[in-house]
Amino acid sequence: MSNDHPHSGIADPRVTAVIERLQAARRRPAGGGPRGGSGSRDPHDHAEQGFSIHPEQGELIYLLCRGLRATRVAEFATSIGMSTLYFAAAIRDNGGGTVIGSEIVPAKVATARRNLADAGLAEYAEIREGDARQTLRDLGGPVDFILIDGWPGSTGPSLARQVIEIVAPQLRVGGYVMNDNAETDFLEFVRDPENGFVSITLPLKGGTELSLKVA
Ligand SMILES: C[S@@+](CC[C@H](N)C(=O)[O-])C[C@H]1O[C@@H](n2cnc3c(N)ncnc32)[C@H](O)[C@@H]1O
Numbered sequence: 188m189s190n191d192h193p194h195s196g197i198a199d200p201r202v203t204a205v206i207e208r209l210q211a212a213r214r215r216p217a218g219g220g221p222r223g224g225s226g227s228r229d230p231h232d233h234a235e236q237g238f239s240i241h242p243e244q245g246e247l248i249y250l251l252c253r254g255l256r257a258t259r260v261a262e263f264a265t266s267i268g269m270s271t272l273y274f275a276a277a278i279r280d281n282g283g284g285t286v287i288g289s290e291i292v293p294a295k296v297a298t299a300r301r302n303l304a305d306a307g308l309a310e311y312a313e314i315r316e317g318d319a320r321q322t323l324r325d326l327g328g329p330v331d332f333i334l335i336d337g338w339p340g341s342t343g344p345s346l347a348r349q350v351i352e353i354v355a356p357q358l359r360v361g362g363y364v365m366n367d368n369a370e371t372d373f374l375e376f377v378r379d380p381e382n383g384f385v386s387i388t389l390p391l392k393g394g395t396e397l398s399l400k401v402a
Contacts, residue, residue, distance in 0.1 A: 196249050202276045205306040209269050222339050234294045239269035241392045252277035257331035258284030263319040263350045265290040268299030270334055275308035286312045289319035319350050329359040336367040347373035358400050366396040
């Protein structure tokens with residue numbers, strides 16, 4: 188089986204069709220990504236690019252959220268909604284609930300909402316437009332899973348570190364955090380036992396950190 192087309196735990200063809208469409212349209216930014224040396228770090232300069240999680244990460248999100256019986260989850264950030272689709276599918280298949288998304292580029296929020304509607308999952312997602320450091324401050328109660336799939340900042344603590352400090356207290360014990368970009372100061376946070384997580388690095392997309400809240 189090729190990694191490009193992993194077996195999907197998601198049974199709904201309407202959902203998998205949208206995921207496959209986004210996957211087929213994935214492309215590298217012409218002027219370099221925000222993590223490259225020359226690429227702009229302003230997210231508004233990358234409104235056309237998804238920078239989405241890979242299918243194997245999405246499949247793991249779906250499976251873990253089904254196992255947790257997750258009904259409330261959050262993500263930094265949403266982009267065009269690839270990760271949101273996996274979360275919303277799991278929540279719908281668990282019987283209902285909400286994925287709280289966050290995205291600073293308005294055009295991406297619109298695209299993500301369209302993708303969720305195409306998949307028949309619009310009612311399971313609430314995408315908050317704006318800076319996640321504000322929009323994720325109050326998740327309205329405990330959440331079961333948080334994705335930290337952020338963006339390179341310029342100086343000081345990474346956005347991933349800033350956002351995990353805001354959302355970690357809102358994650359229930361027994362809930363998971365997944366991180367895509369291995370920001371050093373984020374890894375320091377989840378690997379410090381003082382912060383209540385046990386954490387492992389999975390060999391997905393070159394290193395995906397999965398952290399379980401234990402205290
Ligand atoms: C790696 S992408 C997220 C991909 C998404 N999880 C998926 O799988 O499709 C990171 C996103 O963070 C957004 N972003 C950057 N800074 C932000 C901020 N301060 N608040 C909210 N979103 C932000 C960018 O516009 C970009 O779309």
